[in-house]
Amino acid sequence: MSTYTEKIREISQRLLKECKVEMVIGFRQGTLPMMNEPCIVRKPEEVERLVWDSNCGINLANYLTNRKEKIGVVAKGCDSRNIVTHILENKIKREQLVIIGVPCQGMIDKRKIAAGVQGEILSVAEADGEVTVQTAAGAQTFKKAEVLQQNCSVCTHRNPVIHDEMVAEPVAEQTGVDPYADVAAIEAMSAEERWKFFEELLAPCIRCYACRNACPLCYCPTCFVDESKPQWVGKGQDPIDVRTFHFLRAYHCAGRCTDCGACERACPVGINMRLLTKKLNKDCLALYGWEAGLAEDKRPALDTYKANDPENFIH
């Protein structure tokens, strides 16, 4: 059992026993390899349910929206940045939270592993930076660094930016990674190539809205795609409507997205819609020097106006 798991249980038990929180939101062991399930623990004796490993990619900030209780929440780097964003956007109050910080070393991309083995994956174990996968054909070992979610492999905020407890010493942040290489590659395409690229990217979409619903930023009481008065977008599978959904959703996340990867991870048909949000992250950084969720005392880029704000992208 990982020391993170032990420490999370220990802290959670203490917080519950001392009535510092009414509940702890964390992960429990899933029923499938590489899947853990977000869960609530309300009683000190139930903390044994809580686990931590490299399959905790769901962003738990998503479960805090508009809650009224006093909550202990397990938070890796990106979760903590979304908690900051939630606080700035009045979706939760800082004083409601006891943040159990988890220095993160990246989450496993189950699709990468599935693509690297023959047959069904029966179990997955990790130790010492390696991931061992059992299939009917036998065991296969991967370097964890090679099977990380893409957003994790270029992440430079692995440690929680705010926390009340820490389950371990901070990990070293990655340096020398280029988070926006994939966006730059798309920017380098001709307009026709780009059109084709996005056409193919979004073609498999079934509009289940798993991306939207997994995203901690998408908390609108009624999403624009669900509005009927007025109806902004058609509800069928017309590609124009499908793209309208994805493009507008990405814009709604501009200056707010932490590239936690929850959207891509949740997608049942394997669409990397992060390519849309990341372009806006890249622009926000280039134009305003802004990265979302790093500080509780700074207003987001699109929430402030300065006379010398760049505006040459407005046509």
Added chain:
Amino acid sequence: MKVIKIDKNQWSQGLEQLRNAFRLFGPVGNGKASSIQELAPGQAPDLTFANTRLSPKNLVFPQSEVMLNYSLDPDDPERNILKEAPKDYAPRAVIGMRPCDAKALSLVKMNFDTDQYQDPYWLNLYNATTFVGLACDAPASTCFCTTAGCGPYHEEGLDVLLVSQKDGYLAKPLTDKGDQLLKAAGWSQAADADKVIADAKAAAEARIVSKVESDSLRAADTMALYGAPFWEDISFACLNCGTCTFSCPTCWCFDIQDEAYRKKGVRIRNWDSCMFPIFTVHTTGHNPRDTKLQRVRQRFMHKLKYFVDKYDQGIMCVGCGRCVRQCPVNIDIRRVSAMMNSMASAAQCAVGGK
């Protein structure tokens, strides 16, 4: 009807011959996942797949389908009058769908084909299609068909069952439609293979390792299950996306929408999901299933209790395991069924013990 043996060298030739009478559909893989698609001339179905990522329900129930059309042209004397949209119901055959997905069609048929009303869109596509199933010799660890009233060699809903052999296929015709398809393909070599198929079936069934638990649910009290204490625990992680319902072969809920542009318009139906908050919201803003607890409970209660009570034909699930594999937060119907079932059986024991 006799089992027919199809040698490997007769396979693609027979498929091409079928094209004279049918549009052909079958599983096509792209290296990551497979889906049922229309097969281009010369394209053979990929029968090495585990199962398609999404269920083949779109064969008879497209995700978006035009139902009616109309003119909005002020100069058209027929304007504003809804008309039936033209449809192609030429014979089609799907080659190689899994038995679980065929059984699902026969469950869904109970909804779309009733004494009082028949849904013409679903039924016309269903009747136009000949379903050739591929028996499942290598089920996944998430398959639980044998406890869901189904099985890897289940025949219900199929016209032909194909059993894979080293040197080709055994084809078991199950209906007249299936018999005719085999004849149209020119496959006619009778084989005495009942025992081979029975043995393969038993072996395949033995490979199913997981289960749904529902034996006590028929007799259970609906309102007691509805008020059970476990729904918060089950529903907490749910994102209220439509992955489970859209990937499910037995989910049939739909929405009806009008889409008009300038002088023409259509009325279409789209898949819908009881997981979406707007599914049930009234015009007043009142929403009878306003919380995700209520919505998650609705999905499981519908599949495992309401459907059972309504039709007495078992649960509304065939054990394909798609929702288990694809739920982004790992909500697992096997776990939920066990919780519901054990509550129901405990209640029965309590009554019996009085």
Added chain:
Amino acid sequence: MENPYLPYPVRIDDIVVESEDRNLKTFKFVFLNPEDEQKFAYRAGQFAELSIAGVGEIPIGIASSPVEKGFIKFTVNKAGVVTSHLHNMQVGDVMGVRGPLGNWYPWDMLEGKNVLIVGGGFAFTTLRSSIIYMLDPANRKKFKNINVVYGARTPGMLLYKDELIEWEKRDDIHMHITVDGTKDPNWKYNVGFVPPITEQKAPQGDADSYAIVCGPPIMIKFTQPVLEKLGYDHDHIILSLENRMKCGIGMCGRCGIGRELVCKDGPVFTLAQINRTPREY
């Protein structure tokens, strides 16, 4: 195969503004193809989908009565996309009607019985249909005493005022009209919410008496204990439910409550049936 999604084309023959806030209008439709009227044979308590090309459909209770021939009527509250559009349509415009849909009040069972009707607000539509049906000379003798408690917020919000006045004058139906409040010094009927007026005016329940209740959820909630007190059993209390619907024929799954579909198995249920069903309406 009949296509149950295909509406009958109808022409708007008349539009009456029913309420002082102008949010309630009664639309009278005539079938473009006269033979469609035969196919649309309905019973009091059923509903239909009003269908507007390019806009959508909305399920509305049928306000006209099976004994009224040559037209059908619906009273529509302006609320959502379709009803707002409908309120802007004109006499002569063509649209569609799909139905009749759902079940009806249990007329066979009600024969030889006392009938108490309790209605509130604009949910009075299918109750109007029922009253006209029961008062028809060919039908009146089939029923014993008929009592009606009907309330609205103000006198100006009462539907079908001419008919209410006419029924008030008859001796084969006992009307108990009420409003929540009024400043009209000439108001000669009751003032008060529907539940207490029911308690004061409605006859006692017994094995030969049934109550039909149709109104906003809050009215239903507070009327139920009153009816229980008066002695109406749960299987003698008949309710008409509303839920969000699309297909209206039990296919699309939207209006399900437990094993029942409000559109096809309902909208009419006894309270005894509803007690066995999750209250998700």
